[in-house]
Amino acid sequence: MMLKESCTVLSLDEIEEDIYSMWLSSQAIAEEARPGQFVNVYSRDRSRLLPRPISICETDPAQGCFRLVFRVAGAGTREFASLQAGAHTNALDVIGPLGNGFPLAEEKGKRVLLVGGGIGIPPMLSCAKVLQEDAMAVLGYRSRAFLQEEFPQACPVFIATEDGSSGSKGTVIDAIRENSLTADVIFACGPKPMLRAVSAWAAKEGIPCFVSLEERMACGIGACLGCVCDSNTLDRHLNVCKKRVCLEGPVFLSTEVKL
Amino acid sequence: MQVKLAGIELKNPVMTASGTFGSGQEYSRFVNLSHLGAVVTKGVSIVPWSGNQTPRIVETPSGMLNAIGLQNPGIDVFCERDIPFLRQFDTRIIVNVCGHSMVEYCEVAERLSMEPVDLLEINVSCPNVKEGGIAFGQDPKALAGIVRQVKRVARQPIIIKLSPNVTDIKEKAKAAEAEGADAISLINTLTGMKIDIYRRGFVLANRTGGLSGPCIHPVAVRMVYEAAHSVDIPVIGMGGISVAEDAIEMLMAGASAVAVGTASFRDPLALERIIDGIEEFLDSQGVEQIQDIIKVL
Ligand SMILES: Cc1cc2nc3c(=O)[nH]c(=O)nc-3n(C[C@H](O)[C@H](O)[C@H](O)COP(=O)(O)OP(=O)(O)OC[C@H]3O[C@@H](n4cnc5c(N)ncnc54)[C@H](O)[C@@H]3O)c2cc1C
Ligand SMILES: Cc1cc2nc3c(=O)[nH]c(=O)nc-3n(C[C@H](O)[C@H](O)[C@H](O)COP(=O)(O)O)c2cc1C
Ligand code: FES
Numbered sequence: 441m442m443l444k445e446s447c448t449v450l451s452l453d454e455i456e457e458d459i460y461s462m463w464l465s466s467q468a469i470a471e472e473a474r475p476g477q478f479v480n481v482y483s484r485d486r487s488r489l490l491p492r493p494i495s496i497c498e499t500d501p502a503q504g505c506f507r508l509v510f511r512v513a514g515a516g517t518r519e520f521a522s523l524q525a526g527a528h529t530n531a532l533d534v535i536g537p538l539g540n541g542f543p544l545a546e547e548k549g550k551r552v553l554l555v556g557g558g559i560g561i562p563p564m565l566s567c568a569k570v571l572q573e574d575a576m577a578v579l580g581y582r583s584r585a586f587l588q589e590e591f592p593q594a595c596p597v598f599i600a601t602e603d604g605s606s607g608s609k610g611t612v613i614d615a616i617r618e619n620s621l622t623a624d625v626i627f628a629c630g631p632k633p634m635l636r637a638v639s640a641w642a643a644k645e646g647i648p649c650f651v652s653l654e655e656r657m658a659c660g661i662g663a664c665l666g667c668v669c670d671s672n673t674l675d676r677h678l679n680v681c682k683k684r685v686c687l688e689g690p691v692f693l694s695t696e697v698k699l
Numbered sequence: 700m701q702v703k704l705a706g707i708e709l710k711n712p713v714m715t716a717s718g719t720f721g722s723g724q725e726y727s728r729f730v731n732l733s734h735l736g737a738v739v740t741k742g743v744s745i746v747p748w749s750g751n752q753t754p755r756i757v758e759t760p761s762g763m764l765n766a767i768g769l770q771n772p773g774i775d776v777f778c779e780r781d782i783p784f785l786r787q788f789d790t791r792i793i794v795n796v797c798g799h800s801m802v803e804y805c806e807v808a809e810r811l812s813m814e815p816v817d818l819l820e821i822n823v824s825c826p827n828v829k830e831g832g833i834a835f836g837q838d839p840k841a842l843a844g845i846v847r848q849v850k851r852v853a854r855q856p857i858i859i860k861l862s863p864n865v866t867d868i869k870e871k872a873k874a875a876e877a878e879g880a881d882a883i884s885l886i887n888t889l890t891g892m893k894i895d896i897y898r899r900g901f902v903l904a905n906r907t908g909g910l911s912g913p914c915i916h917p918v919a920v921r922m923v924y925e926a927a928h929s930v931d932i933p934v935i936g937m938g939g940i941s942v943a944e945d946a947i948e949m950l951m952a953g954a955s956a957v958a959v960g961t962a963s964f965r966d967p968l969a970l971e972r973i974i975d976g977i978e979e980f981l982d983s984q985g986v987e988q989i990q991d992i993i994k995v996l
Pocket of ligand 2: 717
């Protein structure tokens with residue numbers, strides 16, 4: 441049976457303005473999680489009922505812990521950012537790992553282009569750590585970069601910033617063009633406009649593209665139908681043209697869903 | 700802990716609230732469904748419904764708004780897949796029925812008459828669909844009509860699920876009873892709205908949504924009390940129950956059974972904790988049987 445676990449906050453660091461890296465204890469999540477899966481984190485304030493979905497950025501099965509990297513976006517993430525690391529009184533309730541994750545095993549041996557935009561970069565880091573020399577990463581930022589130096593040596597990293605402060609000026613698409621990048625398959629996570637642009641480029645190049653979607657969640661396990669996206673085909677379980685981001689997703693083949 | 704609803708015995712008075720628990724499959728990873736008094740399924744219609752666009756949910760202080768729009772796979776898939784799934788467990792099966800018209804409600808009820816389900820819950824109170832749903836629950840004539848028609852075709856006892864978005868709940872409860880409803884359940888969600896002040900737009904694609912969760916509990920207790928004291932048929936109380944004490948309030952207000960919805964989102968084990976908590980309360984208060992705390996006010 442799956443459990444809601446109370447996870448101790450082992451460390452918490454602000455790695456860039458309003459962006460935090462947090463390690464949480466959980467042997468089960470550390471062992472089971474696959475890149476692209478997420479956890480649902482519950483606020484300690486009982487007036488905030490719904491879970492905050494956060495991608496798993498890294499796992500450490502030997503130490504029994506996993507890492508989240510999140511941006512302060514509202515009251516819930518602000519609360520997480522204000523916790524004290526170490527103290528057992530500052531445990532967070534977490535359910536996970538949830539969702540499907542990127543198809544790393546299925547696409548094994550192929551050259552994978554990882555495309556991450558902003559707070560969509562953390563799951564790309566976990567993909568890169570598994571794929572190593574099979575991966576290439578393109579990371580898009582508004583201005584200041586984060587996590588880029590943590591990508592493995594073997595994985596080439598290309599950067600795009602909107603203000604041109606580092607790497608290519610513009611979007612991830614500009615960086616892909618400037619560096620004439622290509623691949624056998626693309627894994628992407630980031631804001632919707634970025635996902636649209638990347639999947640349009642992928643379609644033109646004839647490269648299959650997997651995208652990780654965001655939607656508001658209530659149950660996080662497939663029961664409430666709050667988190668659906670439109671799909672191009674009839675879903676076998678739902679029997680309508682929708683997919684549950686929390687269960688069938690968050691990762692979909694770009695041609696499978698309406699972006 | 701046993702209670703009786705329209706001649707059907709439940710092992711305890713705690714059931715799931717429709718739409719918050721699917722058909723039980725997803726939550727069965729967390730909860731032993733055989734511990735529950737009953738599983739009430741998501742609303743099911745004669746053909747598949749796609750529901751509303753997203754965003755469909757938004758958090759509010761101690762609550763949430765939802766505008767799912769009764770997405771469901773339709774009665775055929777439901778009968779082939781979900782009923783056999785639920786039959787594996789030692790619990791009662793209550794099917795929540797929705798439709799756009801009188802005919803559609805009756806078609807679903809008729810289709811279910813051959814199926815091994817224990818009760819039907821007729822949802823005349825969904826605030827999130829344009830036709831049907833709440834329109835039937837707010838107009839006493841339409842409400843009476845639907846109860847009469849469904850009662851004609853249904854083989855199982857029927858529960859009428861009432862909307863709190865009315866001025867006089869007693870009148871609606873009486874109308875349902877007069878036409879032969881075997882029980883009533885309330886409250887469905889309260890219609891609400893959330894505005895994103897920075898985008899100057901509605902948060903929900905549907906603009907309005909149904910409010911649920913702890914914030915509606917006092918309203919629900921009041922309405923359950925009023926309904927239970929105006930009819931003789933059993934009342935199922937729901938709305939914001941998240942701990943055993945909330946459920947006990949509902950029972951004391953007059954409910955013969957309770958349903959738990961939004962609380963499962965925050966804690967998938969909420970249902971089991973509530974069942975255990977009621978039992979502990981009875982023990983600690985020296986109460987012999989659950990009936991001794993039902994409708995004591
Ligand atoms: C699968 C998935 C993975 C994610 N991974 C990350 C990550 O690794 N790092 C990160 O910083 N953020 C991630 N997000 C976004 C993150 O969930 C939101 O930023 C967060 O929920 C905001 O909560 P809040 O209380 O701070 O904001 P508020 O705006 O106060 O939240 C109010 C409500 O809306 C929901 N909500 C608000 N924004 C989003 C959103 N973008 N997606 C889903 N629900 C939202 C909240 O969960 C909450 O229920 C992910 C979202 C999804 C769906
Ligand atoms: C996401 C969601 C979906 C719902 N779907 C249905 C439904 O299909 N049919 C129905 O009769 N009520 C539906 N409801 C209403 C609940 O069954 C219940 O009446 C209401 O949420 C109040 O209880 P709660 O505060 O414990 O959630 C839904 C509620 C929620 C939150
Ligand atoms: S969040 Fe409930 S179905 Fe996905």
